Amino acid sequence: MDDLRLFLSHAVALEGDAAERYHELNETLDAHNNPEVAELFRRMEHYSNLHLAEATERAEAAGGVIRLKPWEFQWGQAESPESAETEASHYLMTPHHALKLALAAENSAHAFYDGVRAATSNPEVRKLAAEFATEEAGHADELDRWLERYPEPAPDWDEDPDPPVAVD
Amino acid sequence: MNSIEPALRPRDYKSDAHPVWCPGCGDFGVLNALTKTFAAEQLAPERIALISGIGCSSRLPAYANAYGFHGVHGRALPLATGLAVSRPDLTVIAVSGDGDGFSIGGNHFLHACRRNVDFTWIVMDNAVYGMTKGQASPTTEADWTGSKLTPDGSHLAPLQPLEIALAAGCGFIAREFSGNPNGLSQRISEAIAHPGFAFIQVIAPCITYRPEQMAYKKRVEAGFEPVDDRRRAYTQLLDAGPLTTGLLYRAALPQWQPAPRSDHAVDELDDRFAVAGDA
Numbered sequence: 001m002d003d004l005r006l007f008l009s010h011a012v013a014l015e016g017d018a019a020e021r022y023h024e025l026n027e028t029l030d031a032h033n034n035p036e037v038a039e040l041f042r043r044m045e046h047y048s049n050l051h052l053a054e055a056t057e058r059a060e061a062a063g064g065v066i067r068l069k070p071w072e073f074q075w076g077q078a079e080s081p082e083s084a085e086t087e088a089s090h091y092l093m094t095p096h097h098a099l100k101l102a103l104a105a106e107n108s109a110h111a112f113y114d115g116v117r118a119a120t121s122n123p124e125v126r127k128l129a130a131e132f133a134t135e136e137a138g139h140a141d142e143l144d145r146w147l148e149r150y151p152e153p154a155p156d157w158d159e160d161p162d163p164p165v166a167v168d
Numbered sequence: 169m170n171s172i173e174p175a176l177r178p179r180d181y182k183s184d185a186h187p188v189w190c191p192g193c194g195d196f197g198v199l200n201a202l203t204k205t206f207a208a209e210q211l212a213p214e215r216i217a218l219i220s221g222i223g224c225s226s227r228l229p230a231y232a233n234a235y236g237f238h239g240v241h242g243r244a245l246p247l248a249t250g251l252a253v254s255r256p257d258l259t260v261i262a263v264s265g266d267g268d269g270f271s272i273g274g275n276h277f278l279h280a281c282r283r284n285v286d287f288t289w290i291v292m293d294n295a296v297y298g299m300t301k302g303q304a305s306p307t308t309e310a311d312w313t314g315s316k317l318t319p320d321g322s323h324l325a326p327l328q329p330l331e332i333a334l335a336a337g338c339g340f341i342a343r344e345f346s347g348n349p350n351g352l353s354q355r356i357s358e359a360i361a362h363p364g365f366a367f368i369q370v371i372a373p374c375i376t377y378r379p380e381q382m383a384y385k386k387r388v389e390a391g392f393e394p395v396d397d398r399r400r401a402y403t404q405l406l407d408a409g410p411l412t413t414g415l416l417y418r419a420a421l422p423q424w425q426p427a428p429r430s431d432h433a434v435d436e437l438d439d440r441f442a443v444a445g446d447a
Contacts, residue, residue: 027187028191028196030186031187031188069354069357070205070350071351075350078347078350078351086191086197087347089192090375091191
């Protein structure tokens with residue numbers, strides 16, 4: 001990816017998609033009466049929106065966000081890299097699981113930016129991609145620290161006394 | 169591409185209602201793909217109508233900022249047909265689940281294909297009745313033993329929706345995966361642009377009653393090459409696995425679109441729908 005505006009448009013979409021996914025998880029966990037995890041996802045959405053504002057500001061300074069169709073982005077995968085994987089969510093999930101989910105998303109974003117850094121021939125894009133990759137690595141380190149406060153729960157964390165289905 | 173930022177974002181096409189789908193449900197991917205499509209095409213929300221029947225997936229219209237009609241079980245297609253015929257200026261999209269669309273509404277599936285009225289039908293297929301707590305549906309594997317109602321499996325061969333659509337005369341047939349909302353968004357955009365009835369089967373995992381479907385993400389593969397020849401489409405289908413995705417068949421076929429009548433007055437409708445004894 002050699003075009004600066006194209007790169008920054010990807011950065012804007014990446015943060016926007018991440019915020020949208022956390023918003024979705026916040027609403028869903030709230031609907032399933034898991035307020036602690038819902039609140040955690042709300043905070044993650046807040047941070048993503050701060051990063052979105054920052055990326056948008058940079059993109060505007062570089063000439064504006066390029067309007068791309070969802071399928072025109074060059075993610076190299078099905079979804080934008082920082083979108084938390086919903087399959088790993090569960091109505092009984094704990095903060096530990098939520099943080100692991102967010103950590104995987106941050107690592108994925110880091111891999112994306114690092115990949116752009118390694119592949120681009122534009123020095124300006126390379127510099128920004130390296131900066132963004134470092135930022136994402138910093139977020140991952142922060143989540144690692146949070147995880148120390150929320151150790152892995154007991155294996156029966158998803159045991160439900162009134163399960164949605166029971167087959168003998 | 170151009171440099172004008174879209175005025176409407178995907179979020180603008182979502183309503184304030186919080187989805188009650190289970191966390192991880194594949195239906196979220198379809199809602200996201202739809203709202204991304206609407207934003208990509210900058211469709212005016214008041215020009216979109218989402219029509220559904222009954223089931224988890226049929227709750228979707230409530231979560232979208234567009235006109236919606238949550239109909240009765242299996243009847244999304246006749247409702248959408250009526251609306252698309254009378255208001256061809258609207259973007260009409262029917263949404264169903266595999267039970268609603270292929271069982272209760274199975275008859276309508278056949279006739280929507282052969283009528284070829286201009287609207288799109290998205291079926292969120294998780295091969296289970298989720299809303300009623302996990303029973304075998306028309307697309308469930310014969311040996312699935314996850315329900316008390318079929319502890320030894322249903323012993324019924326799963327329905328093949330794409331083959332049926334092809335046989336019934338559908339002009340746009342595709343299968344996609346909810347875990348790829350960007351790719352699904354492109355397919356929905358193509359389906360909306362297709363002049364006639366467009367059918368997209370979306371593999372949409374049910375994380376609660378079919379947790380094994382979480383592995384689909386690693387197993388789905390883009391494989392169909394779009395063709396306009398039915399024989400070649402059938403050959404592809406027979407060679408493909410159940411998780412092969414892509415646009416299978418697209419052909420320009422005659423549409424059924426009678427000229428809209430505008431000579432009915434509201435009073436006349438009142439007369440026609442009046443119950444005997446009404447004042």
